[in-house]
Amino acid sequence: MASAASGKGALAGGRVVYIAMLAxxxxxxxxxxxxxxxxxxxxxxxxxxxxGVTRFVGFANYLKLAQNPTFWIALGNTLLYAGLATLIQIPLGLAVALLLDVPSKVQWFFRSTIALPLLIPPVVAGLMWKTMMQPQSGVLNWLLAQVGLPPFAWLSDPSTALVSIVLIDTWLFMPLAAIILLAGLQSISGEVLEAARIDGANAWQTIRHIKLQALKPYIVLVAMFRIPDALKSLEIIYATTRGGPLNATRTLHVMAYEEAYRWSSLGRAMAIVFILWVLSYIFSAILLTLWRKEETRFHGR
Known part of the structure; x- marks a missing residue:
């Protein structure tokens, strides 16, 4: 009897803990x-x-967006921005991670300083780079002049504005890719690397056949972080170009911001935000599936 009462008490206590954690x-x-x-x-x-008066309009906001040429320009810019940012930042992050993985006396210093751009708010980074990219007084064009190159229209030319913003995004968020990939390099067993060295593998063969294979789940993880984040980028773009010139940098998030706070249309702004959510969900689901596949392949579970 005492045992049964004790069992019931433990069961009741377990339910209380379960409810307390579930709530x-x-x-x-x-x-x-x-x-x-x-x-x-x-x-x-x-x-x-x-x-004050709100009326249900069904899919009217989505239909108006589909008929708006600016929406399709913004959609294309959004996908191009996210694609370029990811395709640039992953290889650069990998290169930096490989360099930071090389033992040296100043390794700790570079590992600490690589994360400094991540501490800067995107708006501040955008304003800082906008100043440096000024056509007449910017330091970047001054540096180009020192090596005999003509000035470059970074943010004022529709053909280069989006790429210039991607470069700012890369400076700001490439360290995140480097840190994640460096963590992946640190997880590789030293015994595996030593065995490869004994078998006669050179540095390039070790990187190609061991390190890159082990880093595939981490590369997918970086993409899983960066693509949704780049899709909803707003601060850098609005701080530098506000979507211009000539809609060259107008993305869906910029368009949603202006619909809400410039044209006061919350309904249409939320329609754009929902489309952004759908895009982020699709890319995240695809990358999550790929990440699980790579994890299973590499770890065998």
Whole structure:
């Protein structure tokens, strides 16, 4: 009897602990889902920032966006921005990670300083680089003049503005890729590297056949962080070009910001944000599946 009572008491105590741990999770889930659903509903209305009357309009906001040429320009810029940022930052991050993995007396210094750009807010970074990219007084064109090159229209030329912003994004977020990939390099067993060296593998063969193979899950992880983040980039773009010149850097997030705070159209702004969410969800789901596949292949589980 005492044993049975003790078992019931332990079971009841376990239920209390379970409920106590489940309650915060359910609360967090509720606080996440409710604003999301409210945003989806807002995208189906004609809600204005300063108007009191809101009317349900169904998919009218989405249809108007589909008929707006600026939306398709912004969509193309968004995908191009995210693609360029990821394709540039992963190889650069890998190169930096490989350099930081080489033992040296000053290794600790470079590993500490590589993360400094991540401490700068994107708006501040955008304003700083905008000053350096000024056509007449910017330090970048001054450096070009020192080596006999003509000045470059960084942010004022529609053909170069988006690439210039991608370079700012790369300076700001490439260290994140380097840190993640460096962590992947540090996880490679020293015994495997030593065995490769004994077998006669040179540095390039070790990188190609061992390190890059081990880094595949980490490369996918970097893409899984950077692509959704680049898709919703706003601060750098708005601090430098505000979507110009001639819509050359207008992305979906910039367009949503202006719809909400310039034209007071919350319904249309939320429609754009929901499209951004769908894009982020699709890319994240694809990359998560690929990451799990690479993890299973490499670790065998």
């Amino acid at each position: 915060p999770a359910l609360c967090l889930l509720f606080l996440t889902i409710v604003p999301f659903l409210d945003g989806v509903y807002t995208s189906l209305t004609n809600e204005k920032l300063y108007a």
